[in-house]
Amino acid sequence: MGLDFVQPLLLLLLPLAALPLLRRRSDTLVYSAIAWLPVDRIGRIAGFLWRAFAVAAMAAVVIGLAGPGQSGAQVLRTGRGAEILILMDRSSSMDANVVPKDVKAGGQFNASMPTKSQVVRELLSEFVAKRPDDRFAFMAFSTSPMRIVPFTQQGDVIQAGLAATGVGRGLPDTHMGSALLAAIGEFEGRPYAGSRVILVVSDGGAQLDETTRQRIEAGLVRQKIGLYWIYIRSNPNSPDLTTDAVGSLDSVEELALHSFFRTLPTPYRLFQTDDASAMAAAMAEIDRLQNFPLSVVERVPRRDFSSACYGVALLCCLGLLVCRALQLPSWAPAWRDGRSAS
Template identity: 70%
Template sequence: MRFDLAQPWMLVLLPLALLPLLRKRSDTLGFSHVAWLPADRVGRLVGFLWRAFAVGAMAFTVLGLAGPGQSGAVVERAGRGAEVLILMDRSSSMDATVHTNGLQTAGRMSQEPKAKVVRDLLSEFVAKRPDNRFAFMTFSTVPIAVVPFTQKTDTVQAALAATAIGRGLPETRMGVALLAAIEEFEGRSYSGSRVILIVSDGGAQLDEATRQRVHAGLAREKIGLYWIYVRSGPNSPNLNTETVSAYGLGEELTLHQFFKTLSTPYRLYQVDDSTAMAAAMAEIDRQQNFPLTIHERVPRRDHGAAFYLAAMLCCAGLLACRAVQLQSWRKETP
């Protein structure tokens, strides 16, 4: 920890603390024979203490006004979990419900918008992992970094709740969003497992340059990739079957096949109802439970109150010295 002063210019008043050491003319009495005076050891002690308390009261008050404290402290502690960046799709398709077309679909996604169900389950996931460091980013046309990496889960919860405001744009640019998510890890010291958690109901066609940048970035920063693919209904492609339609590979399947070529861990969770979504989140919670070293910068600690307390104790000492003097004078007065 580094000791500093919030208002160091107040130290120019510190020499005023020497004023009690200056003798007044009234303190000097003339006697013809000083040796005849009896030794007043109590008086000398009280006088010494009075000046010491006066100097201390003024000095501690000035030091307290200078704002002493400690800042820049970084506390290291260990936990279990991971550094998780949640990359949430906020395109307009996520505001729709799952279209069942007469098929039986369990859970709430057949009655509520996909974005709301996803938001609620992500909120539960964040609440259960207090040792994790979370970052939150949304994307549609452009990626938006909402919350940088933090251990304050209430901040992440507020960001998740804010996604309920407004509607998304129709376009989904997954490649740009992935590159922006990887950049959030750059420059951070590696302290444990790193994960990008994509929650989206669609894919994207990535050009070769973007693929190479994504591949290299994930490998360089040692980031695992989880994709929670929210199917919109029976007409959505089933990535587990990897079937080719009459029009060729769909964007979702093309993206899935590219992710499987990554040199870092990749896992697909294909969900079409809230029950499957909850099961996917529970499995991710079990998997990403590794030792994690957390470096937390603590807020500045202000020590001004301790100096003010010392000044008050010195003032109490001055009152005590004054009481001893008055008691002594009363005894000497006939």
């Protein structure tokens, strides 16, 4: 990209840098025949450098004040990973406590047990932290999808988005169809750089109409997106998706959604979890699966070159001091002190 300036009008001051080239009264020689004067090579060099350093110092200061820089630069980053969009269920059911297996077997329930959303946030935070080469985006959904963080490689931004989902309580409804369509839309217009995945984390399903199913299927195929579903089955009465369901799928939202996902032409993987340890195992498996070469062109912030200009001006000022030292009387020949050369 080309060079640009924050305040280009200040460049009109550049002609002032030619002031050191103008002759001064002190430059006039009082000798009638300068051919008699001995050749002062050091003085000539010092005089040339003096003017050159003065011109460069003034020009560098003016250019620095104009704010030179480079906008819109792009950097190619390569690594191993994927483009992962995290689609997190933030409905009120995710505020329920995660019941460990020993409690389900007859142990004592403790109200201080972490909620589903707390466990999910912690596991997703660890997942993001150990995958620095991935490009992450983060969305939450309940009654409607909420775009929290667009695609970025800045892990701290995703961590802040995850922490933000811990504020308040979720809404009662879960609209999975609109959330999936919004997640697919985040990939629109992005150049394909490697593996793409939508990671759905939810404890419930949805009954999607035929139009929504067709739009989801077409979007996943067009954008080459795989689908992972971490299904949190913390309630013993919730359906078990790991076994073949018998009966009407339309009557159970989780079974209906899983049945639709299995018909997708793009890759689909179900991770059914019952407690925190099972969720951690699912995240570890996803981390192992998504480890492909990834090349991403990233637009970096504007680069400011003003400090470099001021640094050049400082070096030129130091050069002026050196030239001044070379012009001290101790360097002058004897005739300059009024003494006879004979």
